[in-house]
Amino acid sequence: MSDQHQPGESPQSWEEMLRSMLGDGADEVMAEMRERGIDPTALGGAPDPVMMQYALAQVQKMLSAEGTGPVNADVAHDVARQVAVSEGDPSLTGRQAKDATDALGVAELWLDAVTDLPPAGGTRRAWNRSEWVEATLPVWNELAAPVASSVSEALATVLRDQLPDGVDDGEAVPGMPAGVLHGLGGSIDPAQMMKRLGSAVFGMQVGQAAGTLSREVFGATDVGLPLLDSPDTVLLPTNVAEFADGLDAPLEEVRQFLAVREAAHARLFTHVPWLRSHLLSIVERYARGITIDLDALEAQVRDIDLADSDALRSALSGGVFGLQNTDEQKAVLLNLETTLALVEGWVDEVSALAALPHLPHAIPLREMIRRRRAAGGPAEQTFSTLVGLELRPRRSRDAATLFAIVARAQGPEGRDAVWDHPDLLPGTEDLDDPAGYLVRREAAENEHADVDAALKEIFGEEEGQDPTGSDPEKPAGPETPTNPEKPADPEK
Template identity: 95%
Template sequence: MSDQHQPGDTPQSWEDMLRSMLGDGADDVMAEMRARGIDPTALGGPPDPMMMQYALAQVQKMLSAEGAGPVNADVAHDVARQVAVSEGDPSLTGRQAKDATDALAVAELWLDAVTDLPPAGGTRRAWNRSEWVEATLPVWNELAAPVATSVSEALATVLRDQLPEGVDDGEAVPGMPAGVLHGLGGILDPTQMMRRLGSAVFGMQVGQAAGTLSREVFGATDVGLPLLDSPDTVLLPTNVARFADGLDAPIEEVRQFLAVREAAHARLFTHVPWLRSHLLSIVERYARGITIDLDALEAQVRDIDLSDSDALRSALSGGVFGLQNTDEQKAVLLNLETTLALVEGWVDEVTAVATLPHLPHAIPLREMIRRRRAAGGPAEQTFSTLVGLELRPRRSRDAATLFAIVSRAQGQAGRDAIWDHPDLLPGTLDLDDPSGYLVRREAAEAEHADVDAALKEIFGSAEDAEPPTDQSGTDQPGTDQPGTDQPGTDQSDADRPEADDPTDEDRGPR
């Protein structure tokens, strides 16, 4: 006879009970219980009813808290903090904090010489990993929320059709211990339980990814998204020191190079007022266009028996969370990737120009950061799997080349002017052919100028063409008045709108 726990068996231990309920999610739940002072594996078995009720209350708190939303923020927070400190996260010493903030101050001086964008104006900060999690996790929850909502609703809809008759009325789900269902009380409705369990699952995944990122990032802007509401600049000395360990460059150079990158990002996000909303709106458009193929999802869970804990474990392991990206969605993702590449390319170019006169290892440090950003880390891969968003600026080299070309042709003012308006932002064609960007931009600007001139002619003529009236206020047809555009009237060039210049037709492609 197999020793494996079978559906419907009475759980012989706390671990058996949780695995019967949650499958692969049991490990995360037990980690959460340990964080709350309860070690399920140390409680022995079988569990007595009173202790079972207490433990189930902890599980219920995690899975079914009212207002948890599509992503359980409490679970995300707890998991992220646990992951952040899993490799150690000591408080920063005064020397570490001073070295970091001093490097950020020097970075501003160097950037003043190479860009017209002024300093962000925020506070210079040194954080440990836990502080980074606390400050940035709300944005990660917000990014994942729309996807979590769509997937959880679709999963609940499909599974509702698979439930045994009568379960929705509160009858026991076959195979789940009666004590478990009684203890979960307010979430007996399996459809609602699926939504809330989905919220907890997404919370765990977001927390895992954010916590992992906290061990990889050097500041608040590494991933290219504006994660802070304030214009602060940040360094994480622990991560900077670990990155510098083993490099040929001294840690002072590494710290200073990363500080310049952080300050450059902050200037861009602060003084290009449309950029933050532009990036976040791309993410929002992607989320708004998410569609879940219910037929495909139903095919994945059609044969699931809710009394089969192995089938439930497979269903909740993430296999059912497949997103169907439409052509429109793919275009939105390409737009996001291109914009992230432009942000990274500008920062890369500006940082190189600012550091080359001062840091002997600026070139190898630049190359190392380029490779690191293009490859992405485990946390970025987790977010890609979770919400389908690529945070890697794959084409940052092409973008940096484009900004360098513009800088050589038009100086730093021309390079920074690329950010003047989102409609003139370089696209994928410009990254394919950076050397031709300026020609295409001049043509686009000429077209805009033609449109503006035409509008000025239309509205200017309308303003000048007020019909004359006699003393009674009636129109006098055929009366020539100054400023009216009558047939045959000889109007001087000075009175005509500037768009009537006959050379306007030769300005180039419309």
């Protein structure tokens, strides 16, 4: 017999009701009940009023206004921690931590030889999966918030039309156990309740994504976005060891290569001061411009059990984002994809140069990471889930080629100078034709120089002349007119 009741049916036991209402959170609630001496599986028949009140308190806790927003951060945190440890998350040994931090220290020395960007200057850290979740989850919540807000509003709009009249007075909602609305505050506005439920469901999605990422990432920068607000460098020894298992390269080489990439990312995000806010603002602009397909959303939630959080989460996980992006949206998306490709391309090129003299397997390791990204790495999957955003990591190869060309022509200084200003970053045309980038850049710089010269001429800032138009070599004499209403006669 299935633990989940079918849509429209009433739950036949307390355990079934809790699972249908709370989904993944049911086990935690039932565990707490058992600690209080109450076993839900031993309760038969209809729940008694005391037990109903207790369960509703748990649901109210999940849907309460406190700590909620577009993304329920509390739910996201709980789910992320559960997912992170679902396949094991042992505490790190002293040896694991030392090996990781030593590798990060060596990485800085190797990078000093290939780039003028100095070390990030933060603390070198070794984390397990739970620690990674704790440190990065605030950024994931921030990235998902714009879309979560739109989805919650759309969900409330759709369900407002579906809910029967009078439900705001506590009448039954199809698929939801009787008394739930009363337990959530009596005559609570059902649309407001749906917003809270949407916030909780999106919190589950964020938590699921972050928890899954914690089992895949090697450090704090794998996704190409700055997930920390500090210049720390990080390795996750457990994930590094799992990745190295089965490779031809020894663990020590794999760890060191990944440490170089982590340290290179940290240098870039720290010493290109506009880059972090630039990337996050692009993601936010894109997310805020996403439209929700109300027809698709209505079709997906029409027949689901409103008390089944797993079913609702599945309905909101895809297919409701508007596909008809505006021209502005397309431009923002292209800007984001290009910038992420440039970040990955710079790190790819600099890391390879730093590691090649020291690691025999540097070339195959570089290719392994490239293929991992091209196959759809954690960044692509997470963005797709959270904000309906598909990335194209294949562009990182073109970006790496571009940086290599610039370095050969202008040295490491010229390569790193590409990051001097966001307006000077290479565009999609440059990634399409990396070999022609320097020619186009020189032409653009000449054009800017001509514009600057013209502006100086317009404002009288030619060489040897101050902005007022007077000649600095000719001091003012008695003939200089002092009465503006009676100019000096040039014939006298």
